[in-house]
Amino acid sequence: MIGDHLIEISPGLVIILGALLVPLLRSQMRRIWMLALPVIVFFYVLTLDHGQHGVITVFDLELTTLRVDRLSLIFGYIFTIALWLGVIYQLHVKGWLEQVAGLVYAGSAIGAVFAGDLVTLFLFWEGTAIASVFLIWARGTEHALSAGMRYLVVQVGSGVLLLAGTMIHYGQTGSIAFESFDIETTAGLLIFISFGIKAAFPFLHNWLQDAYPEATVTGTVMLSAFTTKLAIYSLARGFAGTEILVPIGATMTAFPIFYAVIENDLRRVLSYSLNNQLGFMVVGIGIGTELSISGAAAHAFCHILYKALLFMSMGAVLHRVGTVKGSELGGLYKTMPWTTAFCIVGAASISAFPLFSGFISKALIISAAMKEGYFWTWMVLLFASAGVFHHSGIKIPFFAFFAHDSGMRPKEAPLNMLIAMGITAALCILIGIFPGPLYAILPYDVTYHAYTVEHVVTQLQLLVFSALAFTVLMRTGLYPPELHSTNLDFDWFWRRGGRAVIRQAQAIWVGAYRGFVAGSWRRVGVLIEGLYENYGPDGPLSRTRPSGAMALWVSVLLTGFLIFSYI
Amino acid sequence: MSIYSEPTLDPNDVPRAKKGEPARWFDHKRNVNKIVYGVYGFSAFLLLIDPLIHKHGPFAIEHWIGFYGIYGFVGCVFLVLAAKELRKVVMRPEDYYDR
Known part of the structure; x- marks a missing residue:
């Protein structure tokens, strides 16, 4: 059906664009719009035909913004349903920060699911990271602020690995298609780890238990649906x-349950x-x-x-x-x-x-x-x-x-x-x-x-x-x-161990810096002393001479010039 | 209107139980006991009918009588006792990371 249409826009993008309207609308209208948007997009997803759509060319790269097959569709359906349920759950919230963040986040996840190439995937991948952190920060507590920051670092880091993998993959194969990858290649491994971070693989998992409980009441509901399941989709697509x-x-099934x-x-x-x-x-x-x-x-x-x-x-x-x-x-x-x-x-x-x-x-x-x-x-x-x-x-x-x-x-x-x-x-x-x-x-x-x-x-x-x-x-x-307790998990290594490493590094750097500055000052001192010697009040170059002497020397020069021009 | 969500409620502001509140079904120990005996009874029933169930799985252990029940019970007891031991290693005060 869609093949006949002029617009082949990713359902994710529809939601993101729709989200931008939210702050402009007033109470009741805003609620109606937010409830309608996932429903509209759900029916739009239902009408999608299998195949590659929405191909655009950017700098010689062919981006497939809308790849529709059974694997992307099932995630498309459930993501729009989850968004709708999340919006209903969120209706009592008055501030628009969470509302917009939730929609952009879900829209990015849906966009990523329908991405047919790695560059489009990367853009939406980072979109989920950046939008979702506001669901944590909107809680407004100090814990939420720092947990959100840690979450953001990890999520953006996952995106950076994805980008690095994409570039190497492109360099080696000339393709950016998001199909299955070989984990034994460098590019494949980088992409695998990138997906693994978002899927909360053992030892890469702590961002999840760290950040989700610190998010807002409604934010955690949204968070629980999209990020990790996007990673599951990506693994199913790339590493089945x-x-x-x-x-x-x-290990993932067994290890967290003790905690x-x-x-x-x-x-x-x-x-x-x-x-x-x-x-x-x-x-x-x-x-x-x-x-x-x-x-x-x-x-x-x-x-x-x-x-x-x-x-x-x-x-x-x-x-x-x-x-x-x-x-x-x-x-x-x-x-x-x-x-x-x-x-x-x-x-x-x-x-x-x-x-x-x-x-x-x-x-x-x-x-x-x-x-x-x-x-x-x-x-x-x-x-x-x-x-x-x-x-x-x-x-x-x-x-x-x-x-x-x-x-x-x-x-x-x-x-x-x-x-x-x-x-x-x-x-x-x-x-x-x-x-x-x-x-x-x-x-x-x-x-x-x-x-x-x-x-x-x-x-x-x-x-x-x-x-x-x-x-x-x-x-x-x-x-x-x-x-009442905090149970140490693998995040200790960066939250405490990491801090110790940074303190140590800081000590080394501060020492080096101080040494450098002291050394520089010494050198600057020598330089200033030298300058002072020549240019200072007692230096040979700053002696004051009467202006009459100057006039005399100028007339000597001019006389010399006159004589030479007649010879 | 703030762009942020409402601040979280203080637990101290939550309404408390009033004196002379009528007791509910679960407030009686005998009713809780009924549930506990129900769990015992249902477990026994499931164990008893186990030989009647024809299992098709490829693993021999699955065909042992009462395998699923025993494995579930032992697994959970192990889980809880091991987690208790884990507490000795990983448990820290609640404000550990704030200090």
């Missing part, structure tokens, strides 16, 4: 079947579990079969919804209580019953309970791992599945809404938040019960039956026995209490 992704992904168990800030717990969920997708991409890549895309789709739902429910708590520290909360179900219910739906979905969305998407990845004979990976994924139920499925709702009564009786969440949570929860359940439509839009045709007796029962066994473990540990008092 890259073997190393399997152990990387498996999630002991973390007190519940939005930080969710950030750790977000990291764990990305691991499943990365494993799926690494296995590289049609089933596993479709599984990664399906899981990204479901994950965006239930993770947003969980962040929404914790955001509602933060909005009404002013904190999401597990140690401070408890008993909130009494006055926030709807938020509690929606949170439980999100928790059941992320835990992959039958009839909830996580069940039908994670299964694709796990069964692909089984089919391809990845025994240890499969064992780790099962462990991580049990663990995610434990720390996200139980811990989040339990410590926030139940546990010991904190005595706090906050109001229920604002209506717009409840509506956003309600729609998201409904989607989680609908996808869980009727997975057909989602399976139909996956990158490859898969025939998979999630609801077999075997699958339902084994999954229930895994989950119910995890709940049993939680119950037993709680009853015996072995479960670690929620404590």
Whole structure:
């Protein structure tokens, strides 16, 4: 359809341009515009035909701004849906900074998903970094300011690696097409690391747990949807079947959940579990079969919804209580019953309970791992599945809404938040019960039956026995209490270690600088003394002579000149 | 109108429970016990029906009776106890990075 149109503009760009109108509009009009924009773009995405569109030539480079295929479409759909839900959740916010930042951020992510070449990808890639940091800074606290700065450095750094990889790739192959890359080439490796930073690979992950919990109530909901899933899309596009992704992904599923168990800030717990969920997708991409890549895309789709739902429910708590520290909360179900219910739906979905969305998407990845004979990976994924139920499925709702009564009786969440949570929860359940439509839009045709007796029962066994473990540990008092704390993670190396290195470097530089300055002053001193000797008041060049002498010498010169001209 | 979002609420300003508030269902220990026994009962049920389930997976360990349940239970206990040990290594005061 679009081929007949004159305009072949990236849906991402439509949102970015639409965002620029937001500050100009007044309250009610602005709300209507912000709600309409994702809907318009969603239907625009629905009309897109497969193929390469929007080709423009810039400095001999052919940019494909709109590449449409099944892989880009599924991410296009879910990104616009997530934006719409995020906007509803954000409606009570009055300041335009977050509103514009959210739209530009989502628009950049959507633009990146439809980018057919690396240069377009890079531009939108940096767009997501720069727009999203305002969702963190808008919180206005000192922690948010510094966490945002660290976040920005990491995100822009990822873009710089992408640009470097792109340039080397172009130099070697003469192509900037965003297709699959070989990790064994320098360019491929640079691009891989760039994607890996955004996908929160082990040791590159801390920006996520550092920044997301510091963002605004509504900002974290937006953040949770786009950046990391853009990275998942990019990995699926560029590095499908890259073997190393399997152990990387498996580590991601298992490693963050230990931190999630002991973390007190519940939005930080969710950030750790977000990291764990990305691991499943990365494993799926690494296995590289049609089933596993479709599984990664399906899981990204479901994950965006239930993770947003969980962040929404914790955001509602933060909005009404002013904190999401597990140690401070408890008993909130009494006055926030709807938020509690929606949170439980999100928790059941992320835990992959039958009839909830996580069940039908994670299964694709796990069964692909089984089919391809990845025994240890499969064992780790099962462990991580049990663990995610434990720390996200139980811990989040339990410590926030139940546990010991904190005595706090906050109001229920604002209506717009409840509506956003309600729609998201409904989607989680609908996808869980009727997975057909989602399976139909996956990158490859898969025939998979999630609801077999075997699958339902084994999954229930895994989950119910995890709940049993939680119950037993709680009853015996072995479960670690929620404590005010900072848990050191890999970011220590730059936040503390890095600071020490900088202090050391600073000491060296300051020493060198002082030495240089002192040396320079000495040299300058010598120079000034020399100048003073010649040009100073007593120097030979500044002696005063009477002007009569000058007149005499001039007349001598003129006389000499006269004589010589007559000879 | 500020371009920033509203500042976060102070937890001390949140309304508190009033005296003589009627007790809710979860406030009674016996009701909590009902849920706990429900979990015990359901676990036992799932373990009992395990031999009736025909498993198709390629890995031998999956065919052990009660594998998924036992693995989930052991996995979670390990997770929590290991995380408790991890606390000894990584836990610092809340304002660690602010100092």
